[in-house]
Amino acid sequence: MAAKDPLVGIVVGSDSDLDVMKGAAEILKDFDVACEMVITSAHRTPEKTAEYANSAAGRGIRVVIAGAGYAAHLAGVIASQTILPVIGVPINSSSLAGLDSLLATVQMPAGVPVATVTIGKAGAKNAALLAVGILALTDEGLADKLREYRKKLAEKVAEKDRKLR
Numbered sequence: 001m002a003a004k005d006p007l008v009g010i011v012v013g014s015d016s017d018l019d020v021m022k023g024a025a026e027i028l029k030d031f032d033v034a035c036e037m038v039i040t041s042a043h044r045t046p047e048k049t050a051e052y053a054n055s056a057a058g059r060g061i062r063v064v065i066a067g068a069g070y071a072a073h074l075a076g077v078i079a080s081q082t083i084l085p086v087i088g089v090p091i092n093s094s095s096l097a098g099l100d101s102l103l104a105t106v107q108m109p110a111g112v113p114v115a116t117v118t119i120g121k122a123g124a125k126n127a128a129l130l131a132v133g134i135l136a137l138t139d140e141g142l143a144d145k146l147r148e149y150r151k152k153l154a155e156k157v158a159e160k161d162r163k164l165r
């Protein structure tokens, strides 16, 4: 059987971001959403980044997740080249622990949005869950899985509360 075409593109600025961003790929796998992972940098490989963003929609990608650290322009540069929803994950790779990448990713001027999530590993997971939510708008099976996921989260909290008493 042929592998499914990717619906979500996970883009990282460096291989050093992979440890954080693999959490996004794991969540998408759990939801059986096909994704691709690409390393390309807004600063070091600007042409490759533009080419990726320009061709993504035509290849069937529906959402792009971009994770980068330091002066993190990756998500914004990708958003400038496509009207696909772009979710930015600020990576905590610098000595400023991600505050720099948070501001660089979230503070887009009006006109070209980047949906920015939490810094680091929680952000990678939330980016994937947000991508699933976007895809679930037109996929009732995926919406059911997302509702089930939330139900399990609530059950885990209830279980911890029970143990505490």
Ligand code: RP5
Pocket (backbone or CB within 6 Å): 012, 013, 014, 015, 016, 017, 041, 067, 068, 069, 070, 091, 093
């Ligand atoms: C950013 O610079 C990357 O997203 C990474 O978080 C950071 C450091 O990259 P390396 O020097 O580890 O390749 O562009």
